[in-house]
Amino acid sequence: MLYLITLFALAAASPAFGAHPNAKGISIPLKERTLPTEDGMAYLEALAHQTNQNAVRYLTKEQKTRVLKKPDSSIKARNPPLDRSRTTGAWTAEIQIGSPPQYFDAVLSTGSMHTWVISSTCVAEECSSNKKYDPSKSTTGMKVSNEFTVKYTSGLTVSGPVYSDTVTVGGFSVESQIFTSVNQVQGLSPGVELTVLGLAVSHKASHTNPTFIDTLTYYKQISHRIFSIYLSSVFDSELYIGGTNPEKHHGEVYYLPRQDNTFWSVEGIASVNSEVRYKGKMVLDSGLPTIIGPIDSVKLWWDMVPGARSCKPEICGALGFFLFPCDNAPSFSFTFDEHEFTFAPEELILDRLQSHPGECVGAIHRTKTLKDRWILGTRFMKSVYTVFDADKSQVGFATPV
Template sequence: MINLEQNMGREAFPEGAEIKPVMHHNSTSHHDKRQKESLIDENNDLEWAGTISIGTPAQSFLIDFDTGSSDLWVPSSTCTSSTCSSKKKYTASKSSTSAKKSGTFSIQYGDGSTVSGPINTDTVSVAGITATGQYFSPVTTLSSSFASEPADGLLGMAYPGISNLKQSPFFNTAFSQKKAANNVFAMKLAKTASELYIGGTNSALYTGSIEYHPLSTSNRFWQIGNAKALVGSKVINSGFQTIIDSGTTIMYGPPAAVKAFYAAIPGSAVYSGSTGYYTFPCNSPPTVSFNWGGKNWVVSTANFNLGRTSSTSSQCVGALAGQDLGLGNNVWLLGDSFMKNQYNVFSFAQNAVGFATLS
């Protein structure tokens, strides 16, 4: 929201929104050399990461691909904190295509974690797709919470309007340079065979047609409206906005809406171990789904269940939590717990998000 205000002005805010940190839980063409990047399920579905390269010659990094932000950063070789010790670091002097730019970059996430550093441009390659002169930050400070993160850095894949660098994100740069065949990318998130596909969709990973929904915002998030949340066949919440965010592990909604949602689940209760979380009986899990005017996209029992409250408990923790995200009182954030259930398509060409049934 801070980035949105800086880049587009206060009038760009949705009604009821305010500046608050957002919790970050952590087809073939002649353009196609590889076009798809295998993603690794890190730390039991904490995040999905893949390899990119920066510089000439290439320096490789393990990256968390985040549809909820728009900036690329990796640790710098000049980072001396212990947080950087286990991570791969970018050395600008070793790249013939590196250029230092004016200004500095910094960002703070909802758990209080921060990164900051200088601003550079260099050649960046993802899945065989290469963007030249790409803006990014080789960060020199990372807060201690990043020490346990499996990825070296983060690559944002949302719109330029929320870029803290105030520059074109990687995919937009690559498409403008005619490196990506189509102005679309797609993700499959699973225990195995996960994939980021650049410049189109991989039809081998889904069946049937893609159900597209137009974005309800411009140049911001992958946000679609007119959503419904269902328990079984009953609509519990309706008419709300949803941000599809691969950089968030679970799902979040406004506290009052989430309270009403769990009230429809027999045996559910507030989870005393953590603010905003609820439990449900492990032996009678709810059937949870979301709908945007097409089919019901079901969150599987396994993906809705974060585990038992203790090894001997009969109560399990739900993957939907109540959290005031500062995005307005009608906005939900659907992270990996939702995205794991279907093939997810992000279309700049149509300004739409699409879902398809996994094959």
């Protein structure tokens, strides 16, 4: 309720409340984050750690209780020397928090409503590589509540007080945006930054924890709660807030109704070598670098790939990955309401391990955490222009340029 009182008070006094020149949308450049690694195994361990952090979001409350009691033991914490870097599939946008602004590179997460940033009061070793938010240096920062805590199945725990402050992303700036200033961290992978821009679906609790998109709409800086993501291997990736960018896709956008009130989920089909291997719910999560699914359905998918085999933890660093012949990558596709999007075979290659020449690690892998859905991360979004329309409760797909 404090947030609403503050927001209404600011709306009455602020010149930003009303028509805004950016109401038709604006492009915000994205860049792919790099992760320091020692070798291929360390890289895959870090991805597995990140995957489990994401997967737990899609459990019911009862499932979370069971899983969180027993962190995933398949992830081996080696803390290797860090001497080179790889791109992780985590895409970031520069955001500014406070007055005067403090700058951060925030990972886009369509799987989380929460915007997070590490606090200047965090003294844990895991916080050492992060840029930190210092509320004492902001004239517009205000503490809203004392504690917010999230626990992940990987063993990661983050907590801290909730603040409101001025947040700027691209050409958009809003007052009293809610976010968590994390001052306690356990289990964060070495070298990983925690700043997150939450872009998940708003639900009944959004009046106390509005997303950045919600706040923009409230202040009428955009006309509708809609944004689009275009990811590219070159330097023109973007988050487009307020609509779609026709310069980034071919043809029309095909829309499907969202399947639940919590996540950006649709009904879809996953095929490999022209054979349907999964049909059901799929969730779009830009905070996930790969594509993951339940143990059984992902195994059925890989059974159609000649030479594919399950990758042992001592090879890949964690359970759930598959190896396949690099020179025999299959054709694969995803279909939504009869609209098929075909992927280049090389998009299936997640990594090449020096210890196993000729074999590649697949970008589609499995986790015991999920039971009834696949999660489509940025590996999917690099090949499909994706639109998130909260006002009309729909998700759109188009062929990227």
